[in-house]
């Protein structure tokens with residue numbers, strides 16, 4: 211197929227017809243999130259839409275002025291009052307087309323949207339597979355053999371379906387690094403020929419356990435050729451479904467977290483469905499446990515109404531689980547171990563510098579379907595964690611630590627800093643539009659003031675051991691956070707995924723992936739923060755905390771992007787000329803480069819009939835809103851976990867070849883090995899080869 215590049219008028223194919231809801235293939239939906247879209251959204255709460263009830267007196271100009279000086283990572287960054295008062299994009303009334311050259315860091319020609327079975331990158335760039343499913347991670351890992359895979363081999367090899375990746379420099383120049391990668395889920399029908407989903411073998415189940423979790427490797431930059439090379443080292447580590455984790459924070463030891471194998475409620479085996487994450491300023495990695503619900507069987511045998519309500523709110527229902535793990539380990543059987551499920555759904559923290567360290571699960575960050583957690587520091591060194599709960603009609607959260615970060619790389623400093631996320635205040639977001647409700651009609655048409663925007667507040671749920679939600683104990687707030695947030699009237703969002711703060715301006719961004727159910731019968735209708743009914747393509751939210759203070763409890767927000775085909779009237783690109791931008795659907799993971807450009811990877815192959823990709827959009831100045839497509843991933847794949855440095859971009863290629871009807875016998879892709887081989891989820895690096903502008907391209911000069 212051929213799709214003309216952005217800049218020319220083009221016709222984007224209509225959404226592909228599919229037997230399931232949304233754009234992903236049926237196999238991906240089943241194995242990644244247990245067909246979440248095919249079920250009713252678990253949020254049945256009738257918590258009111260506060261946008262219609264609350265109008266604060268806070269003026270937009272006042273908040274923006276207050277945000278004139280912001281702090282990121284401990285260093286003060288100044289915006290002039292003039293910039294701040296004008297707002298991030300200047301006037302919203304007329305479409306900007308960009309006058310002079312490209313924004314710094316975006317000097318490449320957009321890739322043409324496509325359906326290739328390849329990673330497609332701009333002219334003048336090179337690419338390299340950094341690590342693939344089955345590649346060695348731990349010293350003595352055997353060579354990958356698709357047809358003779360074993361659990362023992364998998365425990366030493368790179369896991370399946372890489373999602374988040376974090377690069378942590380070990381030296382000042384970033385030549386020597388730890389690369390930490392999540393393995394969100396396994397797709398057994400793609401991994402094993404002859405797989406019988408109704409009757410998996412024990413070895414297949416054990417391979418699945420070993421292919422989940424995280425990998426830690428040492429990776430060296432290649433100063434001559436470019437790219438990133440994984441090398442054997444003593445840091446090589448696999449964390450799997452069987453690795454011990456310590457539960458920390460205010461709910462650790464709670465009765466709600468005790469099981470027959472762990473009567474203390476403080477030690478959990480493994481981590482599940484690790485989706486996005488973040489690198490902390492103290493050099494560790496955070497990773498969110500997302501669709502953990504799908505691994506637990508026999509919810510239908512739970513008769514206690516309180517327990518059943520809690521399970522339902524987390525989307526846990528039915529009899530046998532997709533992978534039938536409950537047949538091989540009782541802890542996955544809710545009828546036998548009702549509390550084991552409460553020990554998943556947390557943010558975990560891993561210290562890559564110590565391969566013998568016990569990773570932790572931080573209960574103070576709450577329990578939900580964590581997309582990830584990203585940290586910024588307040589001016590006085592407290593850690594602020596932004597978090598999304600990736601479910602239709604679920605919420606955005608923020609945590610502010612009580613303690614302050616201790617700088618330095620010593621073991622004592624890291625031990626202190628790894629406790630920061632155990633004590634603080636957990637908040638949930640409530641957003642209020644500033645336009646009359648009748649102007650938000652669900653069509654995506656902008657209201658009369660020219661943008662979707664308004665004010666917001668962070669509503670506290672718990673502080674340390676103290677619950678701030680009437681009728682719930684602190685332990686209940688932390689373990690059943692969704693129910694606590696329902697009670698305080700949090701704003702129901704369209705699948706809040708990654709949240710990232712801009713290192714240049716301090717403004718914060720959240721990807722709202724999509725929500726086809728917005729406005730459907732019995733569901734919440736459009737509001738200014740989620741303005742489209744049947745939102746197939748998602749949007750990107752931008753806000754600044756009051757006074758530029760990351761710990762502030764109020765903020766001012768607007769939508770940066772309303773995604774889709776730019777030719778469609780329901781899309782919006784921060785007021786930029788829509789004939790000059792790339793089509794995008796289903797924003798998922800976010801990253802920033804050093805210039806304050808926002809990089810967005812997508813998760814919905816089918817919704818526009820094009821492969822997923824990695825995009826970049828300037829957030830400031832004349833080019834604000836000029837969305838460009840930097841790369842696309844192979845057929846059936848999702849683009850995940852972007853890392854953007856000044857001279858290297860990496861992206862995780864998750865579930866390549868997962869298309870309807872594909873299986874190990876009928877692979878939907880042969881990427882990356884080619885020659886008809888079965889596809890392998892992999893991390894890919896991309897860099898510029900020749901001279902170029904600043905950003906994404908200094909290697910080779």
Ligand code: FEO
Pocket residue numbers: 394485486500581600707798
């Ligand atoms: Fe695993 Fe929300 O994507």
Ligand code: CA
Pocket residue numbers: 643644645657659660661662663664738
């Ligand atoms: Ca408005």
Ligand code: CA
Pocket residue numbers: 485486581707798799813
């Ligand atoms: Ca994701």
